[in-house]
Amino acid sequence: MGKWQKMTKEELETQYSPSRWSPRLDKDAVIQAHVQMLTGGTRDAQAATQTLLNVPYGMDEGEKLDVYLPTVHTETFPLVLYIHGGYWQFLSKDVSGFAALPLVSHGIALAAVGYNVAPKGRLEEMVRQVRHSIAFAVQQYTGISGIYLLGHSAGAHLAAMVLSTDWAKFGVVPNIKGAFLVSGIYDLEPLLHTPENDALHMSREVAEQNSPLRRVSKLEGRRACQILIGIAQYDSPEFRRQSQEYFEALRAAGWSASLLDIGDTDHFDIIEKLSQENYLLTQVILNMISI
Ligand SMILES: Nc1ccccc1C(=O)C[C@H](N)C(=O)O
Structure with a gap:
């Protein structure tokens, strides 16, 4: 038993x-600033990129x-699926x-995934939707050379759930080459309280x-997929513990996983700083995809 069980409410x-x-x-200010950064960053990206907005996957x-399409047209390109955070209740693909x-600008496409946050959506539905979006993407876009998942917070949880998908139900086996799981939650039990x-x-x-922490044995595709778990210096001790434990469980199960503790x-x-090319995590992602 971890020590969260001993904490007061x-x-x-x-x-x-x-x-x-x-x-x-x-x-309150940090959340307000967060929404502002994401909104402004998305507006800038849409102004400077060729986009296909609101593509239905279901x-x-x-x-x-x-x-968001690569600046220079190429026959094949890697696709990063971004799964947003917001505690399964806030934010959107917009x-x-x-x-x-x-x-x-490095020849990589990004697709921001919409899913039904609570109270409209239930957790199982969000997991199914995100899985479905990936199956759709690989069927729809034949030029994809590899899929990478990028998720923040609740989105990192959903991305980790994608890794344990039984793809037979979806009729495709996507070539997931990597997953970037940033400040995620991998054990939902403490949240019940x-x-x-x-x-x-x-x-x-x-x-x-x-x-995801309880599903490590159900993960598929371990040979091909690299997992990067990113954690913030100023994430809470519980968030940091969850990332550490998931990382260790993945490693013990034979996965190629690494843990990146990002200072300051x-x-x-x-996650906001991913709009900047010279940010450490941006560089790590570009290197891992390295085309
Ligand atoms: N990640 C977010 C993104 C957008 C809006 C809220 C959140 C939260 O995490 C809220 C949480 N109840 C908090 O106290 O931090």
Whole structure:
């Protein structure tokens, strides 16, 4: 048993409130600034990139992709699927193109995945939607040379769930070459005891079945796929513990996984800075994709 079980309700709530740990700004200001950075970054990326916005990947209104295409046309290119964060309740694909510019200028496409956040969407539905979006992308775009997942916070959780997909149900086996999981949550159980679950309505069973940490043995495709787990210096100790544990579990199961602890970042700017080409994580991603 980890030590979160011994925490008071208040302590657990604090540990699982990323906004309370930023040394830059107070909790409301950091979220406001985050939304501003994502919105502005996405606007800039859309102004400078060839895009395909609101491409439906399913029947539901929320099942859409925003695709940012490589600057120079090539027959084949890697595709990064970006899965946004926001505790499965906030944000959307509409503010999730901010990382596109450094990628498209290096011949890499980015697709921001829309999914139904709570209270409209339930957790199992979000997992299914994100999996479906990947199956759709590989069927739709024949020029994809490899798929890379990039997820932040709740989006890193969803990306990790994609790695344990039984693709037989989807009729395709995507060539997932890498996953960049940034400041993610890999064990949902502690959240059952926090107010975050008021909107998510997860049962214990749903939390267990959708915890990547408990599904490491079900992962497929380990030979080809590299996993990078990124964590912010100023993420909470619980968030940092979760990344460390997931990393260790992946390594123990024979995966090619690495853990990158990014100094002088918090839960929010660790991902915002992906709009900058000279940011450490941008460089690591470009190197891992290295075309
Ligand atoms: N990641 C986010 C992105 C956008 C808006 C909110 C969040 C949060 O994480 C909220 C959480 N309840 C917090 O206290 O930090």
